[in-house]
Structure formats: structure tokens, C-alpha cells
Amino acid sequence: MPDAVSxxxxxxxxxxREHFPLIFADFLxxxxxxxxxxxxxxxxxxxxxxxxxxxxxxxxxxMAAGGSxxxxxxxxxxxECIHGYSLVHDDLPCMDDDDLRxxxxxxxxxxxxxxxxxxxxxxxxLAFRSIATSPRSAAVRAAQTGRLAEAAFDMVVGQQLxxxxxxxxxxxxxxxxxxxxxxxxxxxxxxxxxxxxGGADQATLDAIDRYADRLGLAFQVHxxxxxxIGDTAVLGKRSGADAALxxxxxxxxxxxxxxxxxxxxxxxxxxxxxxxxxxxxDPLRELARFLMARDH
Numbered sequence: 663m664p665d666a667v668s669x670x671x672x673x674x675x676x677x678x679r680e681h682f683p684l685i686f687a688d689f690l691x692x693x694x695x696x697x698x699x700x701x702x703x704x705x706x707x708x709x710x711x712x713x714x715x716x717x718x719x720x721x722x723x724x725m726a727a728g729g730s731x732x733x734x735x736x737x738x739x740x741x742e743c744i745h746g747y748s749l750v751h752d753d754l755p756c757m758d759d760d761d762l763r764x765x766x767x768x769x770x771x772x773x774x775x776x777x778x779x780x781x782x783x784x785x786x787x788l789a790f791r792s793i794a795t796s797p798r799s800a801a802v803r804a805a806q807t808g809r810l811a812e813a814a815f816d817m818v819v820g821q822q823l824x825x826x827x828x829x830x831x832x833x834x835x836x837x838x839x840x841x842x843x844x845x846x847x848x849x850x851x852x853x854x855x856x857x858x859x860g861g862a863d864q865a866t867l868d869a870i871d872r873y874a875d876r877l878g879l880a881f882q883v884h885x886x887x888x889x890x891i892g893d894t895a896v897l898g899k900r901s902g903a904d905a906a907l908x909x910x911x912x913x914x915x916x917x918x919x920x921x922x923x924x925x926x927x928x929x930x931x932x933x934x935x936x937x938x939x940x941x942x943x944d945p946l947r948e949l950a951r952f953l954m955a956r957d958h
Contacts, residue, residue, distance in 0.1 A: 704788075719877075737859050747785035933947055
């Protein structure tokens with residue numbers, strides 16, 4: 663598996679990046695527009711590029727479970743709203759104090775801190791509105807709501823653990839705990855919400871959950887590697903930010919080569935988890951391989 667991105671973007675991710683802005687714009691147009699500046703800040707935070715990994719996972723898992731692409735639209739919106747709110751808040755001066763996100767000014771730089779804070783608050787509410795108003799059955803909506811709420815809370819726990827660890831050297835196990843919560847919880851939720859939308863049985867849900875668990879950790883390990891070796895112009899944010907904040911990372915703990923090896927190993931475990939699902943899970947396999955080859 664190459665360390666530098668050279669493979670073309672997988673079809674699933676490409677389609678997610680094309681489709682998501684359209685359905686989100688339609689969804690946002692249905693919300694309360696009394697304050698135009700707030701709506702503009704929400705749109706700015708959500709439509710400013712992004713890999714769309716979490717919506718892609720929702721759509722890919724839905725199809726792997728036997729559903730259609732559109733069955734997971736509400737799940738894709740929901741998980742990306744939670745992700746978007748977390749990024750807006752993560753960039754604030756009281757958190758990581760970042761000026762750039764995806765190569766553009768962060769939401770609080772483009773607008774102001776109060777508006778950015780409220781945009782993040784609104785996105786969290788909109789995530790659950792997306793599920794509540796979806797055409798899926800009541801049982802599916804209830805299961806999706808519970809899983810997303812759990813993941814959103816775990817993500818916040820992970821953020822707090824991450825802040826508490828600044829200036830400390832964590833061992834491998836507590837470092838994994840940080841990232842299983844901060845990054846992995848929502849990645850797992852994205853896949854599970856999509857699988858639920860597709861009518862997955864328990865065995866399929868378990869397989870997709872194992873895949874996403876391994877993928878989420880691999881994703882974070884590779885992000886840590888990119889923070890060391892990446893170019894700010896390519897990453898769309900400051901490279902070396904983790905080191906500047908004295909954060910514990912996999913390269914700092916294991917060394918750069920060992921961190922790369924760990925990302926490969928975790929990706930292999932994610933792919934192995936999909937073995938029972940057959941060719942319907944090929945888009946998820948392609949996505950996992952690409953994510954470990956990306957340069958941003």
C-alpha cells in the first residue's frame with residue numbers, strides 16, 4: 663500500500679462529494695431562515711469542501727446491506743452535520759485556535775466567534791432533525807438516533823481527553839482511547855447508520871461496525887502521519903499543528919515508520935471484517951484503501 667496518494671479517488675467518495683452539497687443545500691433551505699447570517703455561517707462551514715468520508719461511509723454501508731443510495735441520504739446529512747459542528751468548535755480560539763480549514767478561513771475567522779459557536783450548535787440540532795424527518799421506519803429512526811447520540815457524546819469526551827493530554831506523553835492504550843472517541847466514534851456511527859438505513863441484519867451490522875472501528879483508528883493514525891510529513895497547502899490546514907500544541911500522536915509515540923505500519927495493519931483488519939459481505943461491500947473496500955493512500 664503506497665504512502666503517497668497516487669490512486670484516483672474512489673467512485674464512492676467522488677459520488678459522495680458530488681451528491682452531498684446538493685442534498686444538504688435542499689435540507690438547509692427547509693430550515694428557519696430568520697437570521698440570514700447564521701444560515702450563511704452554517705452553509706459556509708458545511709459547503710467548504712471536505713472529503714465527505716462520513717457520508718460516503720453511510721451510503722456505502724447502506725448499499726452493502728442491500729439498500730439503495732437514497733435510503734441513506736438522511737443518515738449522510740446527520741453524520742456530516744455532527745462532523746461539521748465538531749470542526750467549527752474545534753477551530754475556535756478556546757480549543758485549537760486554527761485560522762485555516764480546508765484551505766479557507768475557519769468559520770470564526772470568516773464570521774465571528776459567537777456566530778461560529780451558534781452555527782456549530784445549530785448543526786448538532788440539524789443532525790437529529792435529519793433523522794427525525796427521514797422516511798425510514800420508526801424503528802430504524804430510533805436505532806439511528808440512539809447510535810448517533812452515543813457517538814456525538816463520545817466524540818465530545820474524546821475532545822476533552824485530547825485537550826487534557828496536551829503537553830503530556832500518553833501511552834498507546836490511552837492514546838487509542840482518545841482517538842476511538844474523538845474520531846472513531848463518528849466514523850463507526852456513519853457506517854452503522856447507513857447499514858440500518860439499508861435494512862442490515864445483525865451479522866451485517868456487526869461486520870460493518872468492525873470494519874468502521876478499524877478504519878476509524880487507521881484514519882487517525884494516518885492523519886497523525888500527515889501532520890508530520892504533509893504540506894500546509896495540500897492539507898488545507900497548518901502542518902505540524904499537533905507538535906505545536908504538544909499533543910500525543912502515533913508518530914511521536916511509535917516513530918514515523920511504525921505509525922505508518924500500524925495504519926496499514928489496521929486497514930488490513932478493516933478489509934478482513936468485510937469478508938462475509940461479498941462484492942456489495944467493494945465500494946467500502948476501495949474507500950479504505952484510498953484513505954490510507956491520501957495526502958490530505
